[in-house]
Amino acid sequence: MDRPLLNRRLAEFGTTIFAEMSALAVRTGAINLGQGFPDTDGPEEVREAAVRALRDGRGNQYPPGPGIPELRAAIAAHQERFYGHLGLSCDPDTEVLVTTGATEAIAASLLALLEPGDEVIALEPYYDSYAACIAMAGGRRVPVTLRPRPESGTYALDLDELRDAVTDRTRLLLLNSPHNPTGTVLTRDELAEIARLACERDLLVVTDEVYEHLVFEGAHLPLASFPGMRERTVTIGSAGKTFSFTGWKIGWVTAAPELVAAVRSAKQFLTFTSGGPFQYALAEALALPDSYYAGFLNDLRAKRDLLGDGLRAAGFEVYQPQGTYFVTTDIRPLGHTDGHAFCRALPERAGVVAIPNAVFYDHQEQGAPFVRFAFCKKTEVLQEAVDRLKGLAA
Numbered sequence: 001m002d003r004p005l006l007n008r009r010l011a012e013f014g015t016t017i018f019a020e021m022s023a024l025a026v027r028t029g030a031i032n033l034g035q036g037f038p039d040t041d042g043p044e045e046v047r048e049a050a051v052r053a054l055r056d057g058r059g060n061q062y063p064p065g066p067g068i069p070e071l072r073a074a075i076a077a078h079q080e081r082f083y084g085h086l087g088l089s090c091d092p093d094t095e096v097l098v099t100t101g102a103t104e105a106i107a108a109s110l111l112a113l114l115e116p117g118d119e120v121i122a123l124e125p126y127y128d129s130y131a132a133c134i135a136m137a138g139g140r141r142v143p144v145t146l147r148p149r150p151e152s153g154t155y156a157l158d159l160d161e162l163r164d165a166v167t168d169r170t171r172l173l174l175l176n177s178p179h180n181p182t183g184t185v186l187t188r189d190e191l192a193e194i195a196r197l198a199c200e201r202d203l204l205v206v207t208d209e210v211y212e213h214l215v216f217e218g219a220h221l222p223l224a225s226f227p228g229m230r231e232r233t234v235t236i237g238s239a240g241k242t243f244s245f246t247g248w249k250i251g252w253v254t255a256a257p258e259l260v261a262a263v264r265s266a267k268q269f270l271t272f273t274s275g276g277p278f279q280y281a282l283a284e285a286l287a288l289p290d291s292y293y294a295g296f297l298n299d300l301r302a303k304r305d306l307l308g309d310g311l312r313a314a315g316f317e318v319y320q321p322q323g324t325y326f327v328t329t330d331i332r333p334l335g336h337t338d339g340h341a342f343c344r345a346l347p348e349r350a351g352v353v354a355i356p357n358a359v360f361y362d363h364q365e366q367g368a369p370f371v372r373f374a375f376c377k378k379t380e381v382l383q384e385a386v387d388r389l390k391g392l393a394a
Contacts, residue, residue: 009135016128017359021343030347031385033307033373034355036180036326040378042244043285043292050248050281059276065268067098067252067279074283075237075252082212086225094257097264098279100271101249102210102238103129108267109206109234109253110137110172118171123157125360125367127180127208134174142170143362146182148330148370153320155182155328159193166197172204175223178211181360181372182328183321185218195226198233204259205229210238210251213293216301217322224254231256234263239282241325242296244376248278300325300375303382307375310386315393316371325376328357332369334392339371351388 004011018035025032041047053059059068066072069092076092083089090096099105106129114120116138122130124143134141144162146155173194177186186194198205205223212220224233234255240246253263308318308327317330336342339356347353357370375382 009138010132013132013135017355018128021353021355024344024347025353028347028351028353030351030353031377031381031388032353033375033377033382033385034343034353036374036376037246038244038376039381040244043288046243046245046281046285046288049284050277053277053280058280059278061276063273063276063279065273066264067096067273068276068283070283071098071250071252071279071286072096074286075254078286079254083222083225086221088222088225088230090254091257095254095260097253097260097267098273099251099253099267100274101240102208102236102251104249104267104270105236105238105251105253105263106130106174106206106208107133107136108263108270109236110134110139110174112262112266113204113206113234113259114139114171117169119167119169120172120174121162121165121170122174123176123179124362125181125357126174127176128359130174130176131362139171140169141362145361145366146179146184148319148328150317150330153318154322155179155184155319157184157186157190159190162194163197166201166203170201170203172206173198174206174208176208177223178209178215178220178321178323180211180324181326181355181357182319183324183326185215185220185322187218188221191221191223191226195223195229199228204232204234206234206236208236210236210241211324212237213242214297214300214325215323216297216304220323231258234259239285242293243282243285245278245282248275248282250275250278250282303375303377303379306379307373307382307386310382310389311373313393314386314389314391326372326374329371329373330369331371337369339368343371350392352385 021034072092110133114137120139124145238251319328343356355372358364358367361367
């Protein structure tokens with residue numbers, strides 16, 4: 001055929017960097033600190049709840065499209081439990097929608113809420129599915145870049161740049177806090193300013209909060225809890241990151257009834273529904289005691305510090321993440337400027353796989369010298385990776 005098979009909206013998107021680097025890890029036998037999935041399962045009682053649901057015949061056939069009532073009620077209870085003091089609550093029947101992971105929640109939200117040509121502002125660097133989902137919805141992405149601050153070892157949002165990016169064509173802000181890949185946690189003042197801007201310019205906001213329980217410094221404050229934001233914010237959550245069952249692919253949307261109905265209109269023609277037995281298990285998981293959430297956070301904090309210290313000792317400049325389970329590094333102190341080339345060579349040089357941050361940028365030169373490592377791995381795996389990387393300092 002003379003006509004290209006892939007439609008023009010997706011022509012710029014090839015095989016993801018995660019597939020490339022994971023294949024490289026397998027081929028070289030390197031430790032894979034590239035893709036963000038844990039190498040251990042989550043709580044045993046949650047896994048057993050899924051087995052029990054399978055054996056009892058719960059969820060083996062199509063569950064309800066919006067999600068089973070038990071999980072929707074558990075999500076609503078979770079929001080009340082952790083954010084009720086901020087005035088945030090939701091009706092499980094009209095304000096909760098279960099999705100096939102957060103990725104589908106993002107796709108369904110953008111497909112439902114955008115018209116072709118609408119502009120979407122996203123914080124760059126951004127998770128790679130954001131760009132693809134905006135393209136599939138016919139939107140135009142407008143990046144606002146989080147800038148590295150070497151003096152503090154963090155990344156920062158320029159609120160003036162964000163405000164200047166809004167035009168008459170802007171329909172939606174796509175936010176992510178805690179932020180992947182930089183680990184930035186937006187502050188109360190930053191979120192308040194974003195809320196004011198959204199209200200002033202009558203913008204919708206889709207906020208990806210899948211790392212809500214992985215905040216090491218500061219606090220996670222849902223944007224929907226700020227004045228004027230309840231009726232214009234779609235909040236996305238995920239069980240995969242909180243309970244370390246990423247393969248179950250259970251996420252959710254919470255929002256005002258009109259927004260949930262809009263997102264459901266798109267979601268029903270994507271997967272319709274999925275993960276029946278897992279939905280029952282995760283309804284139980286969300287009710288785990290505070291000790292689980294605290295232990296989960298403390299475990300990842302220790303792993304963050306182990307890997308961060310090891311990367312510094314190996315010669316990297318490390319940007320300490322305030323949240324998520326990724327750490328961004330600058331490779332220029334090691335004499336390199338091209339993250340792609342560095343990551344492709346690293347498995348052979350040191351037996352470790354990482355991800356070049358440039359793939360998360362529209363203007364890839366801005367991310368060229370930065371490389372991301374994941375620390376959601378066993379302590380002994382991280383220690384082995386640190387030992388292997390020591391040779392780089394020489």
